[in-house]
Amino acid sequence: MEAKRFPYQLVKTDTPPIWMRPLIPVLILLITFLITAGLILSTRANPFQAYYYFLISPLSSQVSFLEVLVKSTPLMLTGVAVTFAFATGYYNIGAEGQLYAGAIAAAWLGIVLAGVPAAIAIPLMIIGGFLAGMAWALIPALLKVRLAVDEVVTTLLMNSIMAYIVSAILNGPWRDPTSGWPQSPEIAENTMFFKLIPRSRLHFGFIVALVGIAVLWFILTQTSFGLKMRAVGLGKPAAQFAGINVGRTTLIAALISGGIAGIAGVSEVAGIQFHLIGDLSAGYGYTGVIIATLGSLNAIGVFVASLFFGLIDTGAQTVSRAMGVPVYLGEVTQAVMLLVALGMYLLQRYRIVRRA
Amino acid sequence: MFIVEMQSITKRFGDLIANDHVNFELQKGEVHALLGENGAGKTTLMRILYGLYHPDSGVIKVKEQPVVIHSPKDAIHLGIGMVTQHFALVPPLTVAENVVLGYQNSFVLDQNQIEESVTEAARRFGLEINPKAIVRHLSVGQRQRVEILKALYRNAEILILDEPTAVLIPQEVEALFETLNRLKQEGLSVIFISHKLHEVTQITDRVTVLRDGKVVGTVNTADVTQKELAAMMVGRETFGVTRSKATSETAAQKPMLELINLCANDDKNLPVLKNISLTVFEGEILGIAGVGGNGQKELAETICGVRQPTAGSIRVDGRDVTGKSPSELTQSGLGRIPEDRHEGMVVHLSVTDNLVLEHLDEFTRNGVLDHKAIRQYASELIQKFQIKAKPNDITRTLSGGNMQKVLLARVLARQPKVIIAPQPTRGLDIGATDYVRQQLLEQRQRGAAILLISEDLDEILALSDRIAVIYEGEIVGTLPAAEATPERLGLLMSGAVKEH
Numbered sequence: 030m031e032a033k034r035f036p037y038q039l040v041k042t043d044t045p046p047i048w049m050r051p052l053i054p055v056l057i058l059l060i061t062f063l064i065t066a067g068l069i070l071s072t073r074a075n076p077f078q079a080y081y082y083f084l085i086s087p088l089s090s091q092v093s094f095l096e097v098l099v100k101s102t103p104l105m106l107t108g109v110a111v112t113f114a115f116a117t118g119y120y121n122i123g124a125e126g127q128l129y130a131g132a133i134a135a136a137w138l139g140i141v142l143a144g145v146p147a148a149i150a151i152p153l154m155i156i157g158g159f160l161a162g163m164a165w166a167l168i169p170a171l172l173k174v175r176l177a178v179d180e181v182v183t184t185l186l187m188n189s190i191m192a193y194i195v196s197a198i199l200n201g202p203w204r205d206p207t208s209g210w211p212q213s214p215e216i217a218e219n220t221m222f223f224k225l226i227p228r229s230r231l232h233f234g235f236i237v238a239l240v241g242i243a244v245l246w247f248i249l250t251q252t253s254f255g256l257k258m259r260a261v262g263l264g265k266p267a268a269q270f271a272g273i274n275v276g277r278t279t280l281i282a283a284l285i286s287g288g289i290a291g292i293a294g295v296s297e298v299a300g301i302q303f304h305l306i307g308d309l310s311a312g313y314g315y316t317g318v319i320i321a322t323l324g325s326l327n328a329i330g331v332f333v334a335s336l337f338f339g340l341i342d343t344g345a346q347t348v349s350r351a352m353g354v355p356v357y358l359g360e361v362t363q364a365v366m367l368l369v370a371l372g373m374y375l376l377q378r379y380r381i382v383r384r385a
Numbered sequence: 386m387f388i389v390e391m392q393s394i395t396k397r398f399g400d401l402i403a404n405d406h407v408n409f410e411l412q413k414g415e416v417h418a419l420l421g422e423n424g425a426g427k428t429t430l431m432r433i434l435y436g437l438y439h440p441d442s443g444v445i446k447v448k449e450q451p452v453v454i455h456s457p458k459d460a461i462h463l464g465i466g467m468v469t470q471h472f473a474l475v476p477p478l479t480v481a482e483n484v485v486l487g488y489q490n491s492f493v494l495d496q497n498q499i500e501e502s503v504t505e506a507a508r509r510f511g512l513e514i515n516p517k518a519i520v521r522h523l524s525v526g527q528r529q530r531v532e533i534l535k536a537l538y539r540n541a542e543i544l545i546l547d548e549p550t551a552v553l554i555p556q557e558v559e560a561l562f563e564t565l566n567r568l569k570q571e572g573l574s575v576i577f578i579s580h581k582l583h584e585v586t587q588i589t590d591r592v593t594v595l596r597d598g599k600v601v602g603t604v605n606t607a608d609v610t611q612k613e614l615a616a617m618m619v620g621r622e623t624f625g626v627t628r629s630k631a632t633s634e635t636a637a638q639k640p641m642l643e644l645i646n647l648c649a650n651d652d653k654n655l656p657v658l659k660n661i662s663l664t665v666f667e668g669e670i671l672g673i674a675g676v677g678g679n680g681q682k683e684l685a686e687t688i689c690g691v692r693q694p695t696a697g698s699i700r701v702d703g704r705d706v707t708g709k710s711p712s713e714l715t716q717s718g719l720g721r722i723p724e725d726r727h728e729g730m731v732v733h734l735s736v737t738d739n740l741v742l743e744h745l746d747e748f749t750r751n752g753v754l755d756h757k758a759i760r761q762y763a764s765e766l767i768q769k770f771q772i773k774a775k776p777n778d779i780t781r782t783l784s785g786g787n788m789q790k791v792l793l794a795r796v797l798a799r800q801p802k803v804i805i806a807p808q809p810t811r812g813l814d815i816g817a818t819d820y821v822r823q824q825l826l827e828q829r830q831r832g833a834a835i836l837l838i839s840e841d842l843d844e845i846l847a848l849s850d851r852i853a854v855i856y857e858g859e860i861v862g863t864l865p866a867a868e869a870t871p872e873r874l875g876l877l878m879s880g881a882v883k884e885h
């Protein structure tokens with residue numbers, strides 16, 4: 030006897046309809062709202078009010094709007110970093126570790142470059158962070174290109190190794206002698222990123238991130254290297270047949286990816302924390318993977334997606350502060366939204382139909 | 386009784402109407418040909434029947450019941466099996482695993498039992514294949530056989546074969562036709578897509594002809610001639626391109642491509658090319674005849690720089706190019722047409738991108754692409770080679786014939802000194818086949834040395850100045866076209882004799 034089949038099924042569509050596009054963010058919010066409303070109610074808060082704080086209020090004042098930009102700065106950079114790799118078919122999950130590599134370089138240069146004019150020191154910090162992120166990305170990239178070792182595994186492992194290195198540095202040589210906290214000494218004033226708007230937290234790193242987006246757009250769409258990257262990412266054998274050096278292209282893309290993730294670390298150290306600390310990144314490297322994916326591996330998509338994640342990051346804090354609900358509520362909501370967003374991203378390529 | 390009825394099926398891709406109110410009826414127990422030029426909409430119609438595409442409008446009935454086929458799973462459920470133009474096998478798995486994949490219900494796979502049942506099925510359907518072989522190591526022809534076996538193994542009552550014979554050698558085609566005839570007696574209904582009219586007249590009971598997405602008509606095969614079918618397809622009657630025999634004898638004997646004791650290994654690291662020595666002269670087409678799977682694929686790959694030779698050397702216009710990278714080979718004047726269109730082009734990129742991919746440096750200033758020059762170059766080639774596509778179309782959406790034209794355009798536009806053409810007309814309709822052959826002859830006239838590798842003897846005989854036969858990775862004979870008869874070539878191809 031045949032088992033009874035569920036009367037509806039998902040069917041892959043040839044092309045997702047265009048009108049779906051603007052609808053998707055709305056749907057994401059709606060579904061997240063429905064899922065989390067019960068949770069919010071359980072803390073005796075009004076879900077509608079909570080969502081107002083979550084999504085609207087960050088945009089309603091200048092201070093919090095700038096905070097959205099601050100939050101999206103590292104995400105933009107890691108999103109760009111991951112896109113470089115993914116577009117080439119190199120699945121770099123290691124942006125988190127590469128970010129810390131850049132951060133270590135920045136914390137060190139921030140001390141070494143004390144007294145050097147900012148106009149020289151800051152570019153040096155950025156270059157240093159880029160090189161450090163690149164160096165950290167080198168081993169998995171070489172393993173992939175030379176020995177075909179799966180990069181998803183190696184880049185992920187490198188993240189754990191980096192976490193231990195950071196912890197070792199901060200508890201050993203760099204433990205702050207004055208406070209005793211596990212944080213590196215404060216970087217010199219001349220190496221700190223200047224503020225874009227006085228008395229806000231918005232710093233030069235945001236400009237760097239915008240440049241990152243522009244560079245991504247330029248390389249992917251305007252250069253022959255970008256076309257080679259995409260060719261390798263979309264069809265390795267064909268790219269090879271056409272005379273593209275697949276290994277070299279992959280290696281370079283992986284290194285650029287690591288370098289830009291390293292700059293994200295520089296930006297956080299020099300723009301926000303001024304120390305190297307253990308939780309410098311709130312998983313920015315991993316969020317970068319999601320941003321790159323949701324942004325469909327193109328510059329504008331990555332730009333929009335990082336702003337959106339900056340918004341819900343800011344909103345999560347606003348909610349708890351304004352309504353006195355526990356902070357974890359914001360975090361839970363954010364996590365749910367992430368999952369829903371990923372789900373929607375996949376589901377937009379399907380439609381629901383009744384079975385025959 | 387009609388086992389399948391497709392009524393007024395319409396399918397659009399953007400502005401393009403791939404199927405325009407198509408009516409198609411399949412009788413139980415018949416072999417029914419779908420005929421039409423490249424891009425006529427045959428594959429699209431069959432993909433709709435198999436649940437891979439969804440029609441914009443129209444009704445499908447299977448066994449007189451209206452059905453909605455959402456996915457291949459639904460189609461399989463309804464007893465429909467399809468062997469696609471481009472295979473859907475999992476290369477690292479064995480033949481047996483591929484055949485049962487997604488069909489075996491038990492959780493634990495019993496290798497022996499699977500292999501036994503697949504061997505059994507292979508014997509029953511007359512499709513000889515080693516069930517233990519890893520698919521990755523099989524030739525295109527052998528993979529095709531696995532696909533057919535896979536569909537039959539699933540108890541398909543309706544079998545769609547999208548150009549099944551394009552990759553088979555004559556004997557295999559015969560075997561397939563015998564199988565089809567036998568299965569037909571048992572009640573199997575077959576939809577058979579082919580560009581080869583003699584096959585259509587030989588095996589099918591009825592023919593439906595498509596042109597530009599519309600049905601031109603459905604006829605009983607017995608009532609029409611091949612000429613009439615051709616006319617229905619394209620609206621003209623004369624076909625066939627052959628080389629003008631006179632020229633080659635007097636041509637200057639300047640060697641352009643020299644293979645000297647070339648050896649190479651296959652993917653399993655076993656010797657597959659054994660001391661191949663060949664010379665192709667300026668203005669000459671050298672045809673390599675042979676039964677599929679005798680090293681032709683590897684030979685083309687080795688010359689094209691995709692596979693490294695283990696011994697021997699390759700010379701282009703007197704210069705040693707052994708071990709050079711694909712881009713250096715292109716530079717040295719070697720025009721490489723890939724055997725597998727899907728591996729020779731990045732099908733997810735646009736037609737334009739693919740046209741310039743081999744020569745990016747020429748369209749780049751300081752690393753920046755010159756989009757204007759690229760666009761102009763692409764539109765010129767699209768026009769010159771009559772490619773039915775817009776420059777920004779994603780290559781994947783082109784019909785087989787148009788994809789091949791993109792590849793030809795990419796290679797021939799460079800006026801290469803030497804052209805490697807493995808299976809250049811596989812899967813093409815008569816119009817496109819003529820076109821490609823014409824292009825190759827024009828290149829020969831221009832002075833290019835062409836190595837034509839083909840499993841289609843007619844093609845070899847029609848185009849070649851000299852013919853070499855490959856058998857188990859060895860050249861077992863080389864003869865001038867004038868002395869080559871199908872019988873003599875057949876003996877060489879079967880490995881029964883050697884001529885040196």
Ligand SMILES: Nc1ncnc2c1ncn2[C@@H]1O[C@H](COP(=O)(O)OP(=O)(O)OP(=O)(O)O)[C@@H](O)[C@H]1O
Nearest residue numbers: 398403423424425426427428429782783784785786
């Ligand atoms: N997914 C798609 N998106 C856009 N256009 C498509 C798609 N699939 C097919 N087409 C277009 O539809 C038309 C019909 O294509 P189809 O593959 O059905 O032709 P065909 O008759 O099978 O040709 P061939 O003999 O070359 O295989 C072609 O112009 C093709 O470019």
Ligand SMILES: [Mg+2]
Nearest residue numbers: 427428470785
């Ligand atoms: Mg087709």
